[in-house]
Amino acid sequence: MYDVIVVGGGPAGLGSAISAKQNGAKKVLIIERDNVLGGILNQCIHNGFGLHYFNEELCGPEYADRFIKMVKENDIEILLDTMVIEISDNKEIVAINNQQGYLKLAAKSIVLAMGCRERAAGAISIPGNRCAGIMSAGSAQYFINKQGYMVGKKVVILGSGDIGLIMARRLVLEGAQVLACVEIMPYSNGLVRNVVQCLNDFDIPLLLSHTITKIIGKNRVEKIIVSKVDENRNVIIGSEIEFDCDTVLLSVGLIPENELSKKANVDIDKRTNGAIVYDNMETSVSGIFSCGNVLHVHDLVDHVTLESLQAGKYAALYAMNQTINSENKTISLKVDANIGYCVPQKVRLTNLNEDKKISFRVKKKFDSCTIIITNANNQEIKINKPYLLPCEMQQVMIKKELFENCDEILISIKEKGE
Amino acid sequence: MKEIICTVCPKSCHVLVDGNNTSGNICIRGKNHAIAETTNPVRVLTSTIKTNSDINHVVSVKSKKALPKHLIMDAMKLINQTTVSTPIIIGDVLIDNILNTNIDIVATSNVYN
Ligand SMILES: Cc1cc2nc3c(=O)[nH]c(=O)nc-3n(C[C@H](O)[C@H](O)[C@H](O)COP(=O)(O)OP(=O)(O)OC[C@H]3O[C@@H](n4cnc5c(N)ncnc54)[C@H](O)[C@@H]3O)c2cc1C
Numbered sequence: 010m011y012d013v014i015v016v017g018g019g020p021a022g023l024g025s026a027i028s029a030k031q032n033g034a035k036k037v038l039i040i041e042r043d044n045v046l047g048g049i050l051n052q053c054i055h056n057g058f059g060l061h062y063f064n065e066e067l068c069g070p071e072y073a074d075r076f077i078k079m080v081k082e083n084d085i086e087i088l089l090d091t092m093v094i095e096i097s098d099n100k101e102i103v104a105i106n107n108q109q110g111y112l113k114l115a116a117k118s119i120v121l122a123m124g125c126r127e128r129a130a131g132a133i134s135i136p137g138n139r140c141a142g143i144m145s146a147g148s149a150q151y152f153i154n155k156q157g158y159m160v161g162k163k164v165v166i167l168g169s170g171d172i173g174l175i176m177a178r179r180l181v182l183e184g185a186q187v188l189a190c191v192e193i194m195p196y197s198n199g200l201v202r203n204v205v206q207c208l209n210d211f212d213i214p215l216l217l218s219h220t221i222t223k224i225i226g227k228n229r230v231e232k233i234i235v236s237k238v239d240e241n242r243n244v245i246i247g248s249e250i251e252f253d254c255d256t257v258l259l260s261v262g263l264i265p266e267n268e269l270s271k272k273a274n275v276d277i278d279k280r281t282n283g284a285i286v287y288d289n290m291e292t293s294v295s296g297i298f299s300c301g302n303v304l305h306v307h308d309l310v311d312h313v314t315l316e317s318l319q320a321g322k323y324a325a326l327y328a329m330n331q332t333i334n335s336e337n338k339t340i341s342l343k344v345d346a347n348i349g350y351c352v353p354q355k356v357r358l359t360n361l362n363e364d365k366k367i368s369f370r371v372k373k374k375f376d377s378c379t380i381i382i383t384n385a386n387n388q389e390i391k392i393n394k395p396y397l398l399p400c401e402m403q404q405v406m407i408k409k410e411l412f413e414n415c416d417e418i419l420i421s422i423k424e425k426g427e
Numbered sequence: 428m429k430e431i432i433c434t435v436c437p438k439s440c441h442v443l444v445d446g447n448n449t450s451g452n453i454c455i456r457g458k459n460h461a462i463a464e465t466t467n468p469v470r471v472l473t474s475t476i477k478t479n480s481d482i483n484h485v486v487s488v489k490s491k492k493a494l495p496k497h498l499i500m501d502a503m504k505l506i507n508q509t510t511v512s513t514p515i516i517i518g519d520v521l522i523d524n525i526l527n528t529n530i531d532i533v534a535t536s537n538v539y540n
Pocket of ligand 1: 021
């Protein structure tokens with residue numbers, strides 16, 4: 010019987026395993042389906058990782074390596090090339106691999122750290138031929154950075170999320186021509202830094218309020234049609250532009266990988282597509298914890314790490330004294346219409362010995378504004394911000410006093426002058 | 428007069444630069460960055476180098492410091508002409524003093540075999 014089993018060996022899994030061990034769990038196991046630890050970071054060879062956590066700008070594999078070393082120093086068991094296929098709500102894990110075949114493992118507590126996958130739905134809704142040369146930006150990243158294969162010569166990127174922007178630059182550096190980055194929204198979904206350094210530096214046009222309306226090609230993509238859309242995202246007839254290209258990369262968003270969580274009867278938040286969690290990162294199933302991109306999509310790996318340290322710590326504490334957390338009194342965290350979601354969604358009254366860090370994402374851009382946190386007794390905290398952006402997750406600390414004698418907390422945004 | 432979109436933080440100020448004078452920035456880091464962008468823009472280059480291994484065909488690399496922007500494509504040419512032997516450990520210098528910049532190209536991942 011393991012104290013803690015961690016599913017997924019990306020930064021969230023590595024961080025939670027280390028933290029579980031350091032907080033007293035004796036037998037800790039990481040199960041990873043890939044043949045190496047590190048998760049998505051292994052293919053993210055660009056720099057920009059670790060500025061908050063290490064105060065240094067690292068590349069993805071360098072950031073992962075620091076945690077892999079700590080995992081090895083901490084006497085944590087690792088199962089690679091092993092895929093978890095089922096988790097039951099009594100915390101039994103079913104996994105498969107080539108060596109041992111079918112494995113049944115029991116744990117006192119479990120940390121879900123499966124990360125997320127790329128949205129492919131965009132591909133299906135594009136009319137036209139189903140030819141070769143259409144793939145997700147992350148797949149292209151894997152082929153080029155891990156396998157050393159080039160994916161195309163003349164490329165158009167659909168979607169302006171950070172992965173798409175990073176790949177635009179990567180393709181140009183490797184000799185491809187990137188004809189355009191096409192974005193259906195009137196603004197880019199990526200960080201401005203990436204728009205500047207990945208597109209503008211290489212004179213790649215960013216076509217805002219445009220989308221691909223047709224893909225033409227017999228065996229391989231030969232041509233695509235791009236059209237302008239109006240403010241309701243309806244295609245404007247007559248605005249068609251033709252691009253001769255052999256490759257289309259899709260960078261249209263990420264979805265947390267929660268199939269396993271659902272099998273374990275974990276309640277899912279429709280807004281994040283991740284688990285609903287308490288302040289200790291515990292899901293609705295007692296003893297099952299969640300963190301990282303499987304909980305909600307993060308833009309910075311540093312935040313993933315910090316969240317995973319919490320999840321690992323509480324998973325260890327749960328494993329050691331098998332506390333059944335009584336749920337009878339909780340405080341719900343609510344957000345106003347300007348905010349997409351917040352994590353955690355609930356705080357337990359029995360666990361009010363420390364201030365709580367809450368993560369949330371705004372739905373649109375705000376210039377100078379105020380974050381207001383109110384409890385049912387009309388006590389308020391106000392935090393002024395020069396700006397808030399949807400592509401940048403926000404975090405606020407809520408003082409424990411604010412939670413006393415109330416059953417609900419509301420986080421809202423007020424624009425200056427409102 | 429040149430307009431620079433500042434990338435020091437995500438606020439992304441549009442900074443107008445005229446010699447050593449700037450407007451539109453809200454901090455000193457933004458001022459320094461905008462002036463540097465108009466005089467000597469630099470970027471850290473990240474890429475991959477071919478290995479002699481049959482299993483791991485490439486190793487990821489970075490320029491240890493930011494390179495002058497106009498040298499990036501020339502640096503890529505050299506990087507793509509290079510093959511290195513495994514094992515490679517993070518931090519190994521794979522191309523030293525690239526293009527006489529005094530900046531090394533170093534490994535950012537471990538390739539053991
Ligand atoms: C292209 C890209 C660029 C990014 N750029 C930056 C950046 O510049 N700076 C920054 O700070 N952050 C960046 N990020 C974000 C950061 O990398 C992620 O937030 C972080 O890696 C998420 O960590 P994770 O452990 O939750 O997920 P992952 O890294 O995805 O790890 C999940 C792991 O779980 C494993 N797994 C899943 N299901 C199973 C199963 N059933 N059984 C066994 N194992 C399983 C997977 O194989 C994987 O290894 C970027 C992300 C991407 C995708």
